[in-house]
Amino acid sequence: MREDNVRKIWSDAELDAALSDLHDDVDEDDGLAFARASLMAAAGTSEAPPAAPRRGTWRWIAVAAAVVTLVGGLGIVVSLRPPAPEPVRPAATLADLDRPLEPGEFHYAQKLQWLPESLEGHPADIQQKVELWIPADPTGIWHRRTKWTGAVTGLSSDEQKKVQVSQTPFDEYGRGGWFPGPPNMGGTMKPTWNTPFQNWLTPDAAFIASLTPDRAKLAKRLNFDTISFHDSGKVHTATEALGMVRSVLETGLVRKDVRFGLRDAFAEIAGAFVVPGHTSDGRPATVLGAKDSGQHVFLDPATAQLLAWDARTVFAPTPTRSSEVVMSNSRNPPVSSSVSGPPSTTTTRPESPVPPPSALDPETLYSFAITRTSG
Structure with missing residues (x-):
């Protein structure tokens, strides 16, 4: 984790106290939006609280997806919108990631990849970020977020000016890791196959x-x-x-x-x-x-x-x-x-x-x- 990506270090007690104070003034669902905005302000990222409350069922998304990452038990506030898309090293030593999860914790995986596309009639590569949150009980609800980072290679400076890359994330949720889309064919069998179908390429x-x-x-x-x-x-x-x-x-x-x-x-x-x-x-x-x-x-x-x-x-x-x-393998927001x-x-x-x-x-x-x- 680079120093310019770390804004402020919070202890567990400080984070709990801050969120508790925020929840005293707003209702439960709207409190997450205010908690997010306040934490981002403390992290040095300008973001105003929403003018109107927004309802939602997935309370944990705002924090688990964007606010707190554990590094050896220490909470670090990270920016939702980094100044520029770039590869990110693991936020914790890899050896720490094999410990058993506590209730309320999630396995987090991030993939940064370059995908080929034709933009304004020219071949180019666009960077995509795919994030995955898996709960302590992996049979629970998994959350996957896919988005373009905005980074494009292979175009001239004039061509890049004509390209507008949407960075709107696309979120999916699936129990036990099976997301909406094609049916789960695991276990089905055909005469020409050696084994029943196995979900190696869509692991749940x-x-x-x-x-x-x-x-x-x-x-x-x-x-x-x-x-x-x-x-x-x-x-x-x-x-x-x-x-x-x-x-x-x-x-x-x-x-x-x-x-x-x-x-x-x-x-x-x-x-x-x-x-x-x-x-x-x-x-x-x-x-x-x-x-x-x-x-x-x-x-x-x-x-x-x-x-x-x-x-x-x-x-x-x-x-x-x-x-x-x-x-x-999910639907993606439009590139341009x-x-x-x-x-x-x-x-x-x-x-x-x-x-x-x-x-x-x-x-x-x-x-x-x-x-x-x-x-």
Whole structure:
């Protein structure tokens, strides 16, 4: 967490007292709006309280989604609207994130990715942020927020002046991690499939709970589990297996022993490799790679938490979303008036470590934390 992103440090007692005082003057629902505005003012971000009360069922969203992030038990007020979209490092040490959650706390995961789009008739990449909150009881309601950050690359300065990127967030809620949209097909079976359908690419609480740390069992699942209606019973490619691993790790909900199990199991996949390396910003990483596509996933060596994903493949701009992108497989706010819809998106080991990717390569970055409600 950079110093310019931290405005003021609050103790738990100070935060509770501030919220309590605010609630004395307004009703319960409207109090959240005033608490948010007051905390943002204390954090040095100008934001006036709303003139009229706004009702809502999800009391915890305003605070869990925007106000308090735990770092070793210390509450930090962070800005809802950073001065410029930029990659954010984890708000807490990754080792702290495996502790059991207390009531009112949430697993938090953030993904920053660049998606191809055609803007004003020109190919460009637009940065998207996807945030996920999972309650202490993962069978409860999950909250996912998707938005454009406003950052655009690939356009000239004149072309960028013509583009208006909407930064309005799109929020979704799903019990146990299953969000509105296509029906949950987990467990269904077809004659050509090796196994009943498994939700590797749309992981929910039930599916993540089904994963064990057994390396051999995980390797078998990465090879043969049905993950698509187009599966024909063939062994998965290394890229498909890498996508399966990445999708479940994106949630931030997978236990530490299972994360290491997935890392080791991936090394057993034909065309896959696991070697030491570094992320583009120089952090040590365990690199999971797929030879058939050149894709790489970077894990923290000590915790096997997801750090980054480097596609290294060239995607043509298209308004169709890729079904392989899991945390962002939701409707997105419009980018500009010129855009009609959301953008798509035998084990061998190299003898030497993988070098850091070039700064020009498209890279998806991940951050994880623990958040809590106001009480």
